[in-house]
Amino acid sequence: MATSSTDILLNNNGRYAGGDTLHRASHPGMQPIRPSKRVAVLACMDARLDVEDLLGLQTGEAHVIRNAGGVVTGDALRSLIISHHLLDTREFILVHHTRCGMLAFTDDLLKAGLEGDPASEKMLAQATGRAFANCGKCASSPEAFHAFRGQPEPLDAAPDAANRQRLEWDVRRGMSAILNHAWLPTQGPDAITVRGFVYDVDTGLLDEVSYPGPMTAAG
Structure with missing residues (x-):
């Protein structure tokens, strides 16, 4: 099976967490409008996440969409639909993270x-x-505001099983919103794929969230 762009970026993330610098910040010159890796990333706006760095992305390789929490809102879906149907992205990556402010209210x-x-x-x-x-x-x-479901905790609380579960619930809800949207095909020659992750702001590593799975306390 061919290695996906997402798998390549995950490998980059391991190198990033180990201290490698993969993203080149200098201007690359003229490039085509379509992202060369055919990837769209939806991530939280948190200042501790530099998406291009942590995935080892170069300018021109992916769309990067950010909002508070990396939540799949109506506006995020608008961007993903445009990204796919007009600019030919095929792989969607969702990134939540530990110590997220969306856990605090x-x-x-x-x-x-x-x-x-x-x-x-x-x-x-x-x-x-x-x-x-x-x-x-x-x-x-x-x-x-799309705060994450569950009992609020102090801002920047250390990762534990309870807040990890809350993050995973929201990642899965986002994946479900994409995979079940009428305008985002999951079968056929124009199909998209979606994978979700929790980024550890302390270690720099991405951890994949299984899907399907629980989206609330009741499952």
């Missing part, structure tokens, strides 16, 4: 804090270690 808690609920403000301040300044107003957007 719930959607309702953050909304209440922003609107001025004192108890919520206090909880958010305790979780983040900074003064939380409310806005004292309601807003219709964003409709959701």
Whole structure:
């Protein structure tokens, strides 16, 4: 079986975690618009993740889409559909990571804090270690913050079995959203593949998340 681009990038990640520098930061000159590895990566916006470095990607090889949590939102799906159908990417990679800020709150808690609920403000301040300044107003957007399901924990909490499970739940939900989307084919000559990972910000290594599998506490 031919080695996939994702497998090559995983090998690069092992070298990165071992201290190798694979990404070349210099401008490469003129390149085609289509990503040469036919890969699209959806990753968290966390400042500790340099996606090109940790995957050993070069400029022009992949689309890199980022948001808070690396969540498969409607806008992320918009980008992935365009990436596939117009720019010929075939392999999608989802990257969540340890110590993620999306583990430190719930959607309702953050909304209440922003609107001025004192108890919520206090909880958010305790979780983040900074003064939380409310806005004292309601807003219709964003409709959701997509905090990870489960019991919130302090910001930047050390990895453990409980928060690892919460990360894996969300990776699988993202994979499911892609694999079951009407406009992202999983069979035939135009099929895409999806693989999901949790990146350890302490070691630099990616760990693959099995799919299918549990997406909530009830499975």
